Amino acid sequence: MTLPVVFIDGDQGTTGLQIHQRLQGRTDLTLVTLPAEQRKNAKSRAAAINACDIAILCLPDDAAREAAASIENPAVRVIDASSAHRTDPEWVYGFAQISAQQKHAIATAKRVTNPGCYPTGAIGLLRPLLDAGLVPRDYPISINAISGYSGKGRAGVDEFEGPDAAQATPFQIYGLGLAHKHVPEIQQYSGLSERPVFIPAYGSFRQGIVLTTALQQRLLPAGVTGASLHACLEQHYADSGFVEVLSMDAAKALSGLDPRVMNDTDTLRLMVFENAGHVMLAAVFDNLGKGAAGAAVQNLDLMIGA
The missing domain is CATH 3.30.360.10 (Dihydrodipicolinate Reductase; domain 2)
Structure with missing residues (x-):
């Protein structure tokens, strides 16, 4: 079975570091981050995000919008940890416990926005x-x-x-x-x-x-x-x-x-x-x-x- 590829965009901030630490020992996924010299390279970031299964955006709001807009591969799914998309009706709100339906909505979503x-x-x-x-x-x-x-x-x-x-x-x-x-x-x-x-x-x-x-x-x-x-x-x-x-x-x-x-x-x-x-x-x-x-x-x- 092919393991899902998870790309963390912005793994050096407080949230990104924590997510990276939690995932780096996992054996049920392949974790991808960019080396330091490529983190601000738009082409490198776009290539990584379009090659993954799920991207986790740990970026300032404007950068998160740019990252989401750079996705051309329709199979890529996204979790945005910024506040850029939290009230956007096209994004599923990532608080699984708020209703009986929310867990399923998150599980099947293409775009999930993490709560503040x-x-x-x-x-x-x-x-x-x-x-x-x-x-x-x-x-x-x-x-x-x-x-x-x-x-x-x-x-x-x-x-x-x-x-x-x-x-x-x-x-x-x-x-x-x-x-x-x-x-x-x-x-x-x-x-x-x-x-x-x-x-x-x-x-x-x-x-x-x-x-x-x-x-x-x-x-x-x-x-x-x-x-x-x-x-x-x-x-x-x-x-x-x-x-x-x-x-x-x-x-x-x-x-x-x-x-x-x-x-x-x-x-x-x-x-x-x-x-x-x-x-x-x-x-x-x-x-x-x-x-x-x-x-x-x-x-x-x-x-x-x-």
């Missing part, structure tokens, strides 16, 4: 609740999230681990224009009818994410409680794999949320907290795992039938 790190947590929390009618689609959602500095890519790693690391800001809220590029993705795939507020931040730790969104019970349909929201998430993800819904008792026993607790795993941990008419939904996961490289490898495995 922050949207993975937001959509993972909201999509099942909106689909079940427990949270109105026009609810005024506000999302707060903090990521490790590797979420900035190589620039973030250089900032916090390079020669000027002592001058790095230990905590910084950004996206102050309230127009972060993840907002359309979150709205589209969660099913919100109104644009959510998204407030992201970086901290002085390498990787990991905590994402939260608060709900007021008085704005939810009658009878909806933290327990019913939790039960919905638990039922939705019961057999999905890679998503863990912490029991409400276990969540209540926590004294804080460490964004690093799921690091080096591909698991998205979801939690529900409730008190005095307020509910907080929370997600903790590795921005380089389920939020990036882990998701890409999960999608690859579905596409090659691993």
Whole structure:
């Protein structure tokens, strides 16, 4: 049997390096990367991408669009880890656990777009609740999230681990224009009818994410409680794999949320907290795992039938 040829375009960035490390020992595929002197050679990249079975694009958005446009071989399939195609209707969204149909859609797709790190947590929390009618689609959602500095890519790693690391800001809220590029993705795939507020931040730790969104019970349909929201998430993800819904008792026993607790795993941990008419939904996961490289490898495995 011929092994599928997988080409990583951009294997030197934070996501590309992680994907390469995960795949280099595999015996069920042939892994291809370009030598350093050819990485920026358009002809070499086009030749490699057109000769593979599945290309994984770990590139800036514009470069990912160029790479996808260079494909002439109709048999080539693509996983794009950038945000270039995430709201494009011609690309399948690579979050297998959001619906019963998504795993099959990914497995048979020609073009798969990897979810963003922050949207993975937001959509993972909201999509099942909106689909079940427990949270109105026009609810005024506000999302707060903090990521490790590797979420900035190589620039973030250089900032916090390079020669000027002592001058790095230990905590910084950004996206102050309230127009972060993840907002359309979150709205589209969660099913919100109104644009959510998204407030992201970086901290002085390498990787990991905590994402939260608060709900007021008085704005939810009658009878909806933290327990019913939790039960919905638990039922939705019961057999999905890679998503863990912490029991409400276990969540209540926590004294804080460490964004690093799921690091080096591909698991998205979801939690529900409730008190005095307020509910907080929370997600903790590795921005380089389920939020990036882990998701890409999960999608690859579905596409090659691993």
